[in-house]
Amino acid sequence: MTRLILAAVIGLTTALPAAAQFKNAEAAIKYRQSVMQVQNHHLGRIFAMVNGRMPFDAKVAAEDAALLDTIDKLPFVAFIDGSDKGETNAKSEIWKQRARFDAAALKMQEDVAKLNAAAKTGSLDAIKAAAGAVGQSCKACHDDYQAK
Numbered sequence: 417m418t419r420l421i422l423a424a425v426i427g428l429t430t431a432l433p434a435a436a437q438f439k440n441a442e443a444a445i446k447y448r449q450s451v452m453q454v455q456n457h458h459l460g461r462i463f464a465m466v467n468g469r470m471p472f473d474a475k476v477a478a479e480d481a482a483l484l485d486t487i488d489k490l491p492f493v494a495f496i497d498g499s500d501k502g503e504t505n506a507k508s509e510i511w512k513q514r515a516r517f518d519a520a521a522l523k524m525q526e527d528v529a530k531l532n533a534a535a536k537t538g539s540l541d542a543i544k545a546a547a548g549a550v551g552q553s554c555k556a557c558h559d560d561y562q563a564k
């Protein structure tokens with residue numbers, strides 16, 4: 417029984433790096449766009465709460481922020497070589513300015529970590545400020561690296 421559970425846990429932890437391998441550029445593009453959409457959904461719900469378009473529920477906000485803090489690393493492993501062509505809005509500058517692009521990703525991840533910490537306090541004001549910073553980080557990268 418214990419061995420079974422252990423095997424399941426190991427299976428889970430090894431599943432993540434494996435997901436970073438894509439069968440082709442098209443699969444990588446779909447993957448990163450999907451994760452971006454999921455990020456958008458959960459950040460959007462936090463924004464709906466801080467803007468009063470949805471009743472504030474501290475538990476839901478904390479769940480959204482924690483989820484964001486987990487998945488925000490995923491899209492960036494999918495900007496693989498050759499995936500600047502096809503059904504993508506990723507600008508080719510990404511592959512010419514990789515360090516700058518990665519820094520923009522890191523900035524967003526740091527802001528999301530702060531949002532996660534703020535959401536754990538349950539303070540709507542703290543969540544509002546932190547969510548605003550995340551929105552800015554998302555936008556900053558899109559302004560430079562996402563074709564309109």
Ligand code: HEC
Nearest residue numbers: 449452453455456504505506517520521524554557561562
């Ligand atoms: C470091 C750069 C970067 C950051 C940070 C970033 N994005 Fe993106 N995002 C991109 C790029 C590049 C694309 C275009 C991907 C493609 O079409 O292949 C994109 C695409 C998207 C899309 C469109 C996906 C689709 O279906 O085509 C959404 C929605 C999105 N991002 C939301 C977000 C949100 C929300 C955040 C912040 C939590 C965020 N992004 C942070 C670079 C970034």
